Amino acid sequence: MHRPSRRLLFRAGAVTVAGVAGALVRADPAHTPDSSFVTLRRQWRHVTLGFDTGADAGADAGADAGADAGADAEAGRHGVGVGFEAGAEPYRTWLAEAGRRAGRYRAAMAPGNASLWPDQPFPSFVATPGRLLAMARAYALPRTGLTGDAGLAAAVAAGIDHYRRHVYADGADPAGNWWHWEIGVPRALLDAAVLIGPHLGEKRSAALRDAVDHFVSESRLAHYSGTSTAANRVDLCVVTLLRAMLRADPGKAALAVSALSPVFRTVSEGDGFYRDGSFIQHSTVPYQGAYGVTLLDGLATLFAVLRGTPWEVVDPTVLAMVERSFAPFVRDGFCMDLVRGRGVGRKPFGDHDKGRALAAAILLLGEVAPAADRARWQAMVKGWAVRETCRPMLAAADPAFHARLTAVLDDDAVPAAPEPIEHRLFPMSARAVHRRPGWCAALSMASSRIGHYEHGNGENPRGWHTGSGMLYWWADGHADQYSDSFWTTVDPYRLPGTTVSTRRLPDGAGPAWGDTCPPGRWVGGATDGTYAVVGQHLNGLDSTVEAFKSWFFLDDAVVCLGAGISGADGVPVETIVDNRRTAAPLTTDVRAGWAHLDGHGGYVVPAGLRTLRERRGDRDYVTLWLDHGLDPDQAGYVYLLLPGASRERTAARAADPGWARVLANSARQQAVQVAALGVTAAAFWNGGAAGPLAASAPCAVLVRESSDATATVTVADPRRDLAELTVTWARPVAAVLRAGPLLADAATGDRLRLTFGPSAALEGGSATVAVRLP
Structure with missing residues (x-):
């Protein structure tokens, strides 16, 4: 089991941290331990409050004011914090309201045995610590009307101590959700304590430190397991660093940094980042859009706060994951729901809130990243912000993010990056994202390693079928399709793209916390980065339904095939072509086999389509x-999905059945050929042949012919267990131009035969071979 290092080396006044594997750690001999913590506290305020601390900063009132003021130049020298003009709008209005709110909280405080505020009976894990932190921020921020107000700081100190004695006491039983005791409550209380500085007093400070040490013992960071992994581990390290700041404890600071080391490693199972960009929390739930946001924000905060101190750390793995793991799931400023776990239905437009939070974390991380990374990220976030029309990013931004984003938006040297044109397949988390000009689609599946859905704490009790092949898609102008109360109003048995039993399920069906993995192992596919064939061997949640589903992601269409659909639940089984939250007119031509939803797109469905408006x-x-x-x-x-298509184009595609030839559609193989694109692709559920393609074992194959007499053959093993695979293409081939990974042998001539070695190392990823045609 991993045990982070706590070794500290003191030489000539320097503090060097060892044990942060793969990370960049620097030490500055100009620092002494005392000055280092002055810098840490100053930079905490810079980063979290978003302003450059000056003479009017409330935190400078007190015994350490001179030392902290002296650290201003140091913080500025290392470029921490962007800062905003406190007297300019909208900051002036925001600061004034923060002061008024803090004043109301102070006036309403009425300490008693059962509460600190009468309307918040204990334990009040969120509201009471949150109000104390809001008061502390009003004290530390400029121009709140309470900046540096000793009476306000004294009220915060008294409130912290009162809450500690009655709820968060050393030795108390941590009943209920562990997160409140180890992350939520201590972070808020410690943050407030750091912001008011010496006003807490040593006796109260020591009591708070003892309480935190009781609930967040060092043993929590000794093992990377259970609830001390990934985002939770980062949160625990933030708490530990705040605890270190409260008493200038270099040992705690070193522990906070060294305990991050396992977060930086890519993993092949369990929680964390995977090589393909997947991010998993709770063992089986793709979570870039919730826990991942917390992780990225926490690391960005830590990297920025620690910059220029003896514990400075920046990890290249985290920097790489910005574009590999997070950006693929953000479109026009919102974060897609298929990586938001049980939080999808918490509130309307939660996907846009999480997109804003990701953008904020990325801009903050950019302040400590290499210049080239920072430039790309700023352009990317600027593009998101420019295209975010449903919930403009600046409208709900906190001052720190508002200042950073405004600087980027006002900088003509930073271009607004367009949406990329690409396909990103995440086989280790059973997710796919397809981007084309004017539209985007995303696919959510379940597998033997990824749960159908997550429910817990009473959240998402009807997300049963989100892993049954839910196909999200957005055409231009519809960024709110799944945002505005979609999850609380949609029929949970009819999620777009899914194949499901109509058997009624209880709320919270199946185990909680994502432990709803079906047995199917063939889940994933092959992609060359532009097109893709993706498949799912589907086993329904708490039902007997079994199906083989394939999606062929192309230029202006997604070809959807289903085969082997069986069930014995005594109820009908349905495949949901779509379920759009709209009142737009629907036009259908049953005889011609198409339907069109005005302003959204078209569907080519040869037979059996049923419709409902409700x-x-x-x-x-x-x-x-x-x-x-x-x-x-x-x-x-x-059927074919045509995002953004006009009615005329939909009718024309339906009238051209040869545009996409279905070569096979059975429980053994599913394959499609689109001659206009030079594409032939197949999902081989078993070895066999499908049109010109053949495979010796289950796999996915994507062939693309180009006009320059070359072609690529892309192969993947979604099950990740083949010792050998032979793929044959019945097409004359002159030579192999470029061999992909694992290629063991190739034979050209009248047909192409490719033999690949063991596939496990690719973890379901794709291998591409380029060839020259006669």
């Missing part, structure tokens, strides 16, 4: 689905 709550929905009947046996489907 109002759920105060939201309008248009549902299109295929009914496979009661307890189907080997049912199937074929």
Whole structure:
């Protein structure tokens, strides 16, 4: 088990931290331990409050004012914090309101055995520590009307101590959710204590430190397991660093930094970052959009606060994951729901809130990143902000992020990066994102390693089928499609793209916290970065449904195939072509086999399409689905999704059935050929042949022919267990131009035969071979 280092080396006044594997750690001999903590406290205020501390800063009132003031130049020298003009709008209004709010909190305080505020009976894990922190911030921020107010600081100190004695006491039983005791409460209380500085007093400070040490013992950082992994581990390290700041404890500071080391490693199972960019928390839940946001924000904060101190640390793995792991799931400023776990239904537009939080963390991280990374990230975030029209980023930004984002938006030297054109497949988390001009689609699946859904703490109790092949898609102008109360009003049995049993399920069906993994192992696919074939061997949640589903992601369409659809639950099984939250007109031509939703896009469905327009709550929905009947046996489907297509283009595509030829659609193989794009692709559920392609074992194959007499053959093993794989393309090939990973042998001539070695090392990733055609 990993045990982080706590070794400290004191030489000539320097403090050097050892044991942060893979990270860049620097030591500055100009620092002494005391001055280092002055710098830390100053930079904590710079980074978290978002302003350059000056003579009017409330935190400078007190015994350490001179030392902290002397650290101003040091903080500025290392470039920490952007700062805002406190007298300019909108900051002046925001600061004044922060002061008024803090004043109301102070006036309403009425310490008693059961509460600190009468309307917040203990334990009040969130509201009471949150109000104390709001008061401390009003004390430390400029121009609040309470800046440096000793009476306000005294009220915060008394409130912290009162809460500690009645709730957060050394030796108290940590009943309920562990997170409150180890992360939420101590972070708020310690943050408030650091902001008011010496006003807490040594006796109260020592009592608070003892309480934190009781609930967040050093043993919590000794083992990387359980609830001390990934985002939770970063939060625990933030708490530990704040604890170090409160008493200038170099041992605690060293522990906070060294305990980060396992977070920086890529993993192949469990929580953390994977080589393909996946991020998992709770063992089975893709979580870039919630725990991942917390992790990235926490690391960005730590990196910025520690900069220029003996504990400075910046890790290249985290920097790489900005674009590999997080950016693919952000479109026009919102973070896609398929990586937000149980938090999807917490409130309307939560996806936009998380997108804003990611943008804030990325800009902050950019302040300590190499210049080239910072430039790309600023351009990327600027593009998100410019295109974010549903919930403009600046409108709800806190002052620190507002200042950083405003600086980027006002800088003509920073371009607004456009949406990338790409396909990103995440086989280790059963997710895919496809981006084309004017539209984007994302796919959420479940596998033997990724749960159908996560519920817990009463949240997301009806997310049962989100892993049954839910296909999200956004055309231009519809960035709020899944944002505005979608999750609280949509029919949970009819999520777009899914194949499900209509058997009624109880709220919270299946184990909690994402422990709902089905047995299917063939989940993933092959991509060359532009197009993709993605498949899911589906086993329904708490049902007998089984299906083989494939999606072929192309230029202006997604070809959707289903086969082997079976069930014995005594109820019908359905495939949901779409379920759009809209009142837009729907046009259908049953004979011609197409439907069109005005302003959204089109559907080519050769047979059996059913439609429904309904109002759920105060939201309008248009549902299109295929009914496979009661307890189907080997049912199937074929349809095309055309995001953003006009009615005319939809009708034209339906009139051209040869545009996408279905070569196979069975429980053994599913394959499509699109001659106009030079694409032939197949999901081989078993070895066999499909059109010109053949495979010796289950795999995914994508072939693309180019106009320059070259082609690429991309192969993947979604099950990640093949010792050998042979793929044959019945097409004359002159030579192999570039061999992909694992290629063991190649034969050209009248046909191409490629033999690949063991696939486990690719973790479901794709291998591409380039060839020259005659």
